[in-house]
Amino acid sequence: MSAVIDAAVAALSQKVQSFDGIAKFAVNGEGAIMIDEDGVRAGDDEADVTLTADAEVFQAILAGEMNPTTAFMTGKLSVDGSMGLAMKLASALG
Numbered sequence: 001m002s003a004v005i006d007a008a009v010a011a012l013s014q015k016v017q018s019f020d021g022i023a024k025f026a027v028n029g030e031g032a033i034m035i036d037e038d039g040v041r042a043g044d045d046e047a048d049v050t051l052t053a054d055a056e057v058f059q060a061i062l063a064g065e066m067n068p069t070t071a072f073m074t075g076k077l078s079v080d081g082s083m084g085l086a087m088k089l090a091s092a093l094g
Contacts, residue, residue, distance in 0.1 A: 011062045026052040
């Protein structure tokens with residue numbers, strides 16, 4: 001597992017304790033992070049929604065320097081699956 005994924009799991013764990021659904025953040029070249037009712041963990045399981053971005057974009061979203069909706073609208077973040085769950089997750093991160 002990469003240092004980026006380890007740091008992201010720690011940061012996301014502070015922002016999201018549980019999530020009503022199964023979401024995956026796929027970080028290009030680094031790995032993936034799962035968020036579900038049990039919390040946040042590294043993993044690459046099936047998900048209801050998958051958000052994919054480069055490491056720099058993902059780190060900026062976690063740091064609050066980039067709005068997830070803006071990242072999506074500008075093509076820096078892609079969403080595959082339930083857009084409703086993606087919006088719930090974006091608001092949890094904000």
